[in-house]
Amino acid sequence: MSPPFWERPLETLDAQEWEALCDGCGRCCLHKLEDEDTGEIVHTWLACRLLDCDTGRCSDYANRTRRVPDCLQVNIGTVAEYEWLPPTCAYRLRFLGEALPDWHPLISGDPETVRTAKVSVAGRVVREDEAPDLPLIDFVVDWPGQWPRAARPAARRGPAKPS
Template sequence: MTDRFWETKSLDEMTQTEWESLCDGCAKCCLHKFIDDDAADAPATTNYVQQSEEIHFTSIACDLLNTKTCSCTQYARRTELVPDCVKLTKDNLKEIFFMPTSCSYRRLHEGRGLPSWHPLLNRGKKTAMHREGMSVRGKTVAEADADLDNFEEYIALWPLQDLD
């Protein structure tokens, strides 16, 4: 894809192929996350982050993630194999509050455009993204190897925010 369709089309106007190509492949969505709420009466599940809450990404990656390529080894079946896996769609994008601020879908939804390291701006290659430290490559522990009873010890300290 050589045309810059993301600059001329809304997310709703994009074809499925265009939609899929927006994913930068950082794999941050494949990380376990938790909400720090400090409130004893906080709900067990939530559909939004309250003002007193903060989302923490951990370095614990889904066992289906290939951490070298930052891609799912079972992409077509991921929601079947991992019931908590959320398939990002045009319809649910507004409700998925836990996507990192660097997520290309979130950036476009918020009117911020694609980051300079995005593969669509770099001949389809993830090299710039990895070089800038915006992917999870080399920063994770497999879910099967993590001590999930002490997940707070895995809070990600590497860049989750936008670089540009």
């Protein structure tokens, strides 16, 4: 019996399997800023205008690259170069040879676990076309680039505290 597709190397996945690997968190749809001097990438809570902020999913996924020409597509050729992908990203995890976390819909069987684990952007962001008129730096946040405490795989939690 062969392993489930999500345990196989990324380069062996077909288009349908590749799409199914996405947990739908929406973190890759948030605007990022890059420091011109250091190259450091910081995340914001400003989302693409196509993101449904209630669900954390693209409202027009099939046409997203036509409607948003700079929409970044994660594929086998870009997953290595997009170092800004969140640490929770299934593409990043599998590229690094790591297992999917328990909250991933392919493991849990429930797409809501992305929200309950506080990985999804749903309810936490605002679309760029609905945002207050503030400098971009005012939208910078850390959480999209971090593991939510409740969502960390056991191996990432560190040693148990003595009782």
